Amino acid sequence: MKKHLLLAAVLLTALTTVRAQGPNNSGKYYQGANGLKGKTLKTKLADIIVNPRNVGYDGLYEAYKKTDTRADGFVRDWYSNATNYRHGVDNKGNYSKEGDMYNREHSVPQSWFGSGGIKSDIVHVLPTDGYVNNRRGNYPFGEVNVATYTSQNGYSKLGSSKTAGYSGTVFEPNDEIKGDIARIYFYMITRYESSCGSWGHDVFTSSYPGLTQWTLDMMMRWSQQDPVDEVETARNNAVYEVQGNRNPYVDYPGLEEYTWGSKTEQAFSYDNYGGDVLPDDGGGTTPDDGGGEVVPPVDGQLALNNALFGTTYTGSIPKSDATDLKGTQNGVTVVYALGEGSNRYCNDQQIRLYPGNTLTLSVDDGRLTALTFTLGGTTNNSLNANTGSVTENSKWEGDASSVTFTCDGSSGHIKLESVQVTVTGTTDISGLKATVTAPVVYDLQGRRVAKPSKGVYIVNGKKTIIR
Secondary structure (H helix, E strand, O other): OOOOOOOOOOOHHHHHHHHHHOHHHHOOOOHHHOOOOHHHHHHHHHHHOOOOOOOOHHHHHHHHHHHOEOOOOOEOOOOOOOOOOOOOOOOOOOOOOOOOOEEEEEOOOHHHHOOOHHHHOOOOEEEEEHHHHHHHOOOOEOOEEEEEEEOHHHOOEEEEEOOOOOOOEEEEOOHHHHHHHHHHHHHHHHHOOOOHHHOOOOOEOOOOOOEOHHHHHHHHHHHHHOOOOHHHHHHHHHHHHHHOOOOHHHHOOOHHHHHOOOOOOOOOOOOOOOOEEEOOOOOOOOOOOOOOOEOOOEEEEEOOOHHHHOOOOOOOOOOOOOOEEEEEEOOEEEEEEOOOOOOOEEOOOOEEEOOOOEEEEEEOOOEEEEEEEEEEEEOOOEEEEOOOEEEOOOEEEEEEOEEEEEEEOOOOOEEEEEEEEEEEOOEOOOOOOOOOOOOOEEOOOOOEOOOOOOEEEEEOOEEEEEO
16 A cells, blocks of 8 residues: 555655654654553644644745655655656646646645644645645545546546545545555644644544544544555655654554554553564574474465565656566565556556556465455456466466466456465465464564564564564
8 A cells, every 4th residue: 555656755865864863763752652542642742743843834845855756856746646846846837737736735724724833834735736736625535436526547536425424525535645644634633632623624623532533434444554654754754854843653653543543542652562572482484593494385465566566656657668567575576567658557556457568476485376366446357367267357276486467358457456375385485473474564664574584673563573
């Protein structure tokens, strides 16, 4: 899930701050929040992150060079995937359509809060296409039922709300940044908890939790569906360098559960986040213990996304010299052949398989016996395999070391969101115990780890010791 069709989306200065200033290394930044929970935790976090070095409204464009630069040098556009804006150049003049210029977008509309330091708080003031920003206006974020406007490639939408609890007009950001938006809102109601109640608009409340129930439910769902990734972590580090404060909901994936969700009765601990320890039964199947035993078949959940391939691209068409995307996760290698022309697309939410594209999954140690795809929608197409069979366009069963899939049709595409891979006769492909179903593992800097060694990691949103 998850980011914005980026090429890595950070500058070297942002990357170098991860180790030097990340709170998970020192524990000092969030020390005051240790042992707290629920409403009390939220208030203490507000005290911790309250004193940024605000760069001012005029300073945002310069700050974006550090916080929102794609690896190809262009501006990261949060509302459009069809722009290539140059920093400090394409933010001038007027706009009459998408692609004319970029400007500064308040994720919490300025008309809701007025003035003050919040106007230039870079955590929530984002670079976006000016025209799309204008179409958003001051409508709340939400999930669109019937769209009255969509940006190019259907990236952003405006229309009637389909989210239970609200029936007005809403602006829906793309799936790949919904988690980012949610964690920005978590930051906003924490950082500005004493004033956010006056923002209103059926979104904010004057008392804990700080968001109306329909908004909180939606944001919690968005955060789960699009978890923190390396791009968001890098932006958080860059913001810290520029502004001097951090977003704790990015530093600690799942922290919102301790603040508003299922763990409000559990004390947060920066040094023992989640407190889970994967047991060592001495059987030789934990990472790096040299046991080398063959373990039972493992079903591993593989997300077909940019993190898997190790390379990300901007826009719907990757670089002209790119011929395929390739990566290995949990022992399974995935290759997505982009084909020719404009029919190629890969982001952290899905791979779109067009006629002429191919998707190959292979395993070096063992055999593929089942592949079950999660489809995000099809357009008069079916999924075909070069071996075995595909039932109901979503499941392949057979016995092979490599399977290649194609899209059958003359137009349209298939949206592949994830695939459940069953491998038999293999050594440990999960990187953890055979009883663990291929969890999503991040290191303490928020970078995804395919096969962790011994140490402390964030596993399924919890700080976990792997022994």
